[in-house]
Amino acid sequence: MGRAATSRRALLHLAPVAGSGWAAAAVAILAPDAAAAIAAALWSTALAACALLLGRHRSWRSTHPPVAGLRQRTRVRRWRPGGADVRRVLVVIVLAAAASAAVASHVASAEPAREALRELAVGGGRAIEVRAEVIGKVERRADGSLAFDARVFTLSRGDEVHAVRGEAVVRVAPQDLQAGDGLDVGALVDAEGTATPPRAGERAVFVLWASRGVEVARAPAGAAAVAAGLRQNLLGAVAGLPGNGAALVPGLAVGDTSLVTAGLDAAMKESSLSHLTAVSGANCALVVGIAFTVAALVGASRVQRVIAGLTALAGFVLLVTPEPSVVRAAAMAAIAMLAVLLGRTGAGIALLSLAVTVLLVADPWLAASLGFALSVAATASLLLVARPLAAGLARAMPRPLALALAVPVAAQLACGPLLVLIEPAVPLYGVVANLLAGPAAPVTTVLGLAACLSAPLAWLQSGLAALAWVPASWIAATATTLSDLPAARLPWWEGLPGAVALAVVGTAVGSVIALPRRGRRTRRARALAGTLVATAAGVAIGAAALTSIAGRWTLPSEWTVLACDVGQGDALLLRSGDAVALIDTGPEPEPLAACLSRTGVEHIDLLVLTHFDLDHVGGLAAVQGRVGTVLHGPADAEGAAAIEALRTRGASLVPAAAGMTGGLGAARWRVLWPPAASRAFPEGNDASVVLDVRGGGIPPILLLGDLSASPQRALAAAGSLAPPYGIVKVAHHGSADQDAALYAALQPAIALVTVGSDNDYGHPRQEILDTLQQTGARVARTDRDGAIALWWTSERTVAVWRDRGG
Template sequence: MPSDPADPADAPTDAEAAADPRLVGPAVAAWSSTALGLWAPSSVTLLLSVVLVSAALLAISKQRHWVALVLVVAAAATPAAGLRAAHVQAGGLPELAADGAVVRAVVVIAGDPRTVQTPFGEQVYVKASARLVIGRGRTLDGRAPVLLMAQPDIGVHDVQLGSRVRVVGRLATSDSTDLAALLRVSRVDGVVADPAWWWTIAAGVRDGVAAAVDGRGMPGELVPALVVGDDSGLSVEVADDFRTSGLTHLLAVSGTNLTLVLGAVLLLARWCGVRGRGLRITGVLAAVAFVLLARPDPSVVRAAAMGLVALAGLTAGDRRRGLRALCVAVIVLLLVNPWLARSVGFALSALATAAIVVLGPPWRNALARWLPRWAAEAIAVPLAAQLACTPVIAAISGQASLVAVLANVLAAPAVGPATVAGLAAGLVAVAIPALGQLLGWSAVLPAWWIVTVGRLSADLPGASLGWGTSTGALAALTVICLLLAAGAAPVLRHRWAALAITTMLVGVVVRPLPSPGWPPEGWVAVVCDVGQGDGLVLSAGDGVAVVVDAGPDPAKISHCLSELGVHRVAAVLITHLHADHAAGLAGVLSQAQVAEVAVGPVRTPAESWQQVDAATAAADVPIRTVGAGETASVGAVSWQVLWPPLQTAPDLDDAGDSGGSAVNDASLVLAVQVGGVSLLLTGDIEPPTQTALLRSGADLSADVLKVPHHGSAQQDEAFLDAVDAEVALISVGTDNTYGHPAPQLLTQLHADGVQVARTDRDGAIAVLSDGESVSVRTR
């Protein structure tokens, strides 16, 4: 029975009465000052530091000690970050990188390899520390952080963490201040020194975890991610399901991993009779071992720190102590690694931990009035964390998950057993592989439940709510979340109010309402927000569309089509086979009934062509090759292919330092008419093809221009003048590393009076027509 409202047992204890916010100001000051220190010139940061110290002394003289503390922290953080960034960029390596020097180098591998699908095919990225660099008559010694980049067949992928390796490659500059240079490796000449013994042991255990669950399907793929954050074997389907259902945090090392492992180790130690100082030492050693096992990347260290803070805050029930510990952890981590100030993962960890520590206990107590305490805590923790992180997640993905809390509540009971059993099976597999395989089943079974929860949650019609990434949309979402956080406790305290809201939410998830005002009435084309890539939908009629490019992510283009109510696609035209235009094709094929896929004559990159061919074959959709001169129409949409010539060589070279220009310049260029609006869709063509189109005599004029190559600096001014568009659409990813869109291009478009809409700032872009004029609406 619920407790009487006046029952003093329900009153908060002194520890839970209020969170202590006194260190929040210093933590926020450290964060903002660190970000400023990484951005501003060192002279500015030093001057600002002097001003802040002077202000702090003045505050002390007036007995304003809290203000003085905030100013002192800011004064320390600003130059510390600036000096760290300057140190990385000091020395001769950035100079050699600016010259594009070919060098011989000895590097120490500092991270696990990541295989990344780039516009030019697969690349292997590995973080390393350059100890010796020889090139252009110079010999450099030191510990400069670099990022190795190589083709998969070069052999970088096979080198173990901690190994000292001799490589040959070409240096390139990096836009990131935490890297001295990029090193495009052309050859690995051998291992100079093997990794230290602790790295060898850690690698053995990681291999043991993977071996213990090998061949167990999707659940087996998940176990290494749960245990050590190794998601290299995870299928795209599972990753997409977890992203939609709000379970992505399980695929990377988080504070949850450490708290589960640490709890199991301490429980075992207590059973063995360890007490007092021995127990504390055991806990410290277990935490260090876990960090080594999961790799001591900044993200792992950050997750470990946040996990310990959240565990302390929840177990002690002391919000004041938990919040103070969080603020101290933030300040210390930023001083140790200032680049965390720009990390989305760090922001999500800090927000989630703060919410768990501050909101978790009172929400748990409110729910405990009518639920068992264990159930109340199981709901309160993910609810608090999800509400705090929702604005940041929406800024990244353009979506807000409506099933995340339910999915996390259902998955949570299985996370602990899967993680601890997976680690135990991995340890055993190192010595006795057969027994490790047998024990692996104890991890696979709970992992199966987690995968099932993720899949079923993601498959719900209203699993996520599309949300714009514009400043206004994110500000509105932030205000909504703050209001919900402020008013949640009274609602959660009353059973019927909580159940009524839960029932309404379930109804929205099962029978989702259309996004308000989206798609807007009269839309003729929509540029989907697919990140760094292209994905455009042309309206051919009720529920029917023509799709031009599918972006890099199947989930994003699928979500876009779903929101637009498209259930039949008359044609998918892939302008060229770079991954940022073609890799999302599976999302179109799974979302709608597709009549055909059309591509240009070029068949490179070969691996991308193979993926397109396999995806269409699996869906029983025909592929057709098109070239200049071809025309077609479907419903309200008609188009003419202006480029490339059908006889273009299919095996264009897309390798080397050319940046893939040959394949870019063979992009399909389409002159489209839809709903009285003319559009010129240009793929990634660059000045050579732009000039060729000018010389061809084709009519390039259009109301709307899809700006070539995501707004790169490589544009022919005469081409832009010939198009003479009213509206320019730029499909581009937020904070991309290519410098898209180029500032000089934006300046030129604005000077010409062209209205510019870009997905990185505006989100999805709809082109509207009333029969007389063209306009755009974004969200």
């Protein structure tokens, strides 16, 4: 028993090795110029600790002179500074320092080439053209654009052609891609556009905005083509199935979420079920377990079973593409298979720590991947926390129910602090949702994966897809039902303070559940944890009230223009008397619904949809059935479906064109853009509806939508502007593609920038901020200021109130 306990403690010593490696990777990728110095210091530490450890085994002999009648005695003396515990500490220090040094060395060795590529792509200030291989799934972003990871081979800038090697993120508008052109993992593509730096710590060296589209030079070949074909066949097999269940089958089976609508995605996030559509360790475990079992049933030896499991795992990773969570899970499964082969099945935490360490040495940029962190946190919580939680819950409920609840509770406690970094809210029904939907997930995964692999037999694939649809529909129904319940998400503090606060609260909740009720110390600890939980719950409920029911008391009653804080998107309210207009709806329904609730707005007299990118129309669900008139720009097929849904709920549809006018209470509005039946600007950003609104207490305001520099110049030349303006809504969230002369002519008193914090576009760009400063405008930004209220004072000046700062 003692030896087993010692072995378990030794295995746990790998956890600080992984933690130190992760910390070193984070520091190195955030400060790559210092990576070489960090590596040198860590290697020195490892060598010093290793020398100290080896010094414990040095010995010397002291031989006494022989004495008559006695044997010669040899005395061996060893240095023992503290015994076995010190030796273990030294071993951990050696391993941790060596792992951390290897991580920092990787970053240091890669940085010169990365810096050279970054300078080529971003430093010239010109459009570039690249040839690259697609290495990540093509996914839709919040603004409606498509993005994928690519490995760049050549970069052209003007007449210069450079052979390079590095990774980039390519973003492109959906209308610039042709259906069925072969854009998938493994394809060779040509893309042209402008490059911007990525956020600090990202693996990608630059972000390429492919304004001229992406051309597939060569479709995927070999194994990549087979995998892409299997994924596409699965999408086709579920295409005819009804409801949301059809969209979830590819997500649960192979991680393809292209069929998931914005509404379903929001419901999955609100109910804390979005992890089910991301391939994770559970999927890898299923695949390896099935392969291992099948091999055992046919009489395979242990080596053959391990080979079968590893082969199936490699094929599965290729099929679903190697995302961070998949790579982590695959690495851990591979190490587990090796342990089985050697006959030494390791502890879970040791395997997880070893997998994390190996992956960080191979790819230090995983340290900045939130998906990787969520995957590791969830796995660690299940290994360390689930059992004590189950024991604690079993004191108050039947043991089977306690065991079922312990897993989602442990995962929620571990992942919650990381998730609030994405969205500052806590799903209140997440545990219930996972308890209800959890059993259906593996069934959908296995049946969906079987359907994917049975593509050559169309009749079999259709039948398996239909069977997978049943449990997937249950998951979708669970998500949509629970997300519609009152108070589905509790607002929380933003950023790192919010993450720390939720981690403390989670620790307290876990302590209340898991700590035994006997003993004076444990009773005190439980009482302290309970007090902390009650205090945090009270503060959170109060904060939720201030952003909803009591929120209108915190807003100045005089406001006539309100920029809602909806993240990276537009949602502006205009109010004249009792009449209200809403300009765009932001990327998601929840932030807009919170803003409307806070202001007490129940009905939208005029809804203006400037264009149909997701960051402007993604929140439409929040105003369905509450709109009188919809004034909209040119619409593509998806946009036409969106406004038709509004019409069926009672709204009147009015296509916008330059020259149209109308009223909002005592205010008047004019459409300045787009020109009627324009062939030059048929749809999209450059066909955004541009409004001039003034009167009725509303300061003269110009809303520029997402116009780029070219249509901005055309707008200025049209002669319909009426400067000076009290407020100008800066185009396209403060992108660099602006016409400085237009802003100089507008003479804005307030420049309003609707932008999300930590967006990966670099908005607002310094170029437009410098332009606005030169015009003398005061800049108000939703990323820093939160919601922004403005109104026309009696002195004919614009008053500005900021949610963060007053």
